Amino acid sequence: MNDGNYNDACSRITLRVNGAAKQLDVSPWTTLLDALREQLHLTGTKKGCDHGQCGACTVLVDGRRSNSCLSLAIMRDGAEVTTIEGLAEGQALHPLQQAFIDHDAFQCGYCTPGQICSAVGLIREGRARTPDEIRELMSGNICRCGAYPQIVAAIEQAMGHEEGR
């Protein structure tokens, strides 16, 4: 237990971010969101409300969608983190990225990285089959431009639900 001592100085942690091991020094109060943006310069993940209400900060931690603004980086030591920057395979966009373009599923784009990471988690969870279920299980991601119909359509396409309509 850290030699029984509390730690209020910086700690060295290791995160596997988008497939690469990254060592960084964080304070106990550094959020995963701030560590990604300010230390690793992965600014695709956005700080919206910073209170877990808007979903703009959504990333995948050990494969599951999470609000990085409410995660303390020090508690994620050893975790695998995937951000929007880690979804494409080289020049080939992730199917959800392509689907968001195909369906014009954004206007200002600020919520989009969180929407897409959340949708990756949603599809992996395998619980949403209908548009209503997609809407319910994407309710943690707010789009103030109101692109919701296009977002649902994009997710349906990526789920392979587009055929047969």
Next chain:
Amino acid sequence: MNRFAYLRADDVGAAVRAVAADPSARFIAGGTNLVDLIKENVERPTRIVDITRLPLGEIGPGERGGLRIGALVKNSDLAYHPEVERRYPLLSRAILSGASAQLRNMASTGGNLMQRTRCSYFYDTTTPCNKREPGTGCAALGGFNRMHAILGASEQCIAVNPSDMSVALAALEAVVHVTGPEGDRAIAFAEFHRLPGDAPQLDTNLRQGELITAVELPALGFAEHHAYLKIRDRASYAFALVSVAAALELQGGTVTEARVALGGVAHKPWRDREAEALLVGRRVALEHFQRVADALLQGAVGRGANDFKIELARRAIVRALSHAAGRTSRDDARR
């Protein structure tokens, strides 16, 4: 964010000792509520003790035929656990009606029970709040109290418990297992949370340093006849104005066991066993449900902006009971 020291606990005993020794220390697991409260300057722990590496993440058989849920089981894992979906669908529904998918992936079972009210005055450090700063007063009493309590409140505090999961656990009569400096104990769910009285700063009956280790569900899960009805301002991702967990055991159309727990109306999940007893031995009928609703809401008091909740709760109880009585496993399969 305010600064604090961090300790990663490797065993339960060390975690308990660390928090027992320091009233300003806090356990942290999912962090979805605590980190937010620290950012808002409402919680100001000098130390946090990370319990996420403790071996409290299993779901397994309980004693007496029920299910034992480790305190660190994530809300999403609990809601989608095959045994919970099959035997305790009321619990699944309640959990899935709360928060967002991301938050449910982070939030723990124990943490859900420990989450604090979302009263906007509790969150606003520029206003008086007896829960946040005992003795300063209650700004909600004469303020915007649309979301606030209609039952069991006091002149010191009219905040409500925000949890959906806890409403189902109250109806199911779960048992909360805790360990503390003086050893282990089991707390009946009804005794876990408390009413505000003149000490609204205390949400629960836990003692300093006590840690939730598990929540145990009894064998009786009401899988056949149950409903979780949540009335809120948005279709999803909003706290309840009123929620109802209704659970019935029926034999040939006659009620043999009835449970009704209310959320969004009090400082703890609200039950009234005498009201529930009015249904036992009765046929399933609207008039009986209405009598239960009236009994449950006896003594309900509005504070102005939340007056509507009394009638809303009355109707929600009747609707939830009707739904529970009509629901069969076939309905669930069709869902």
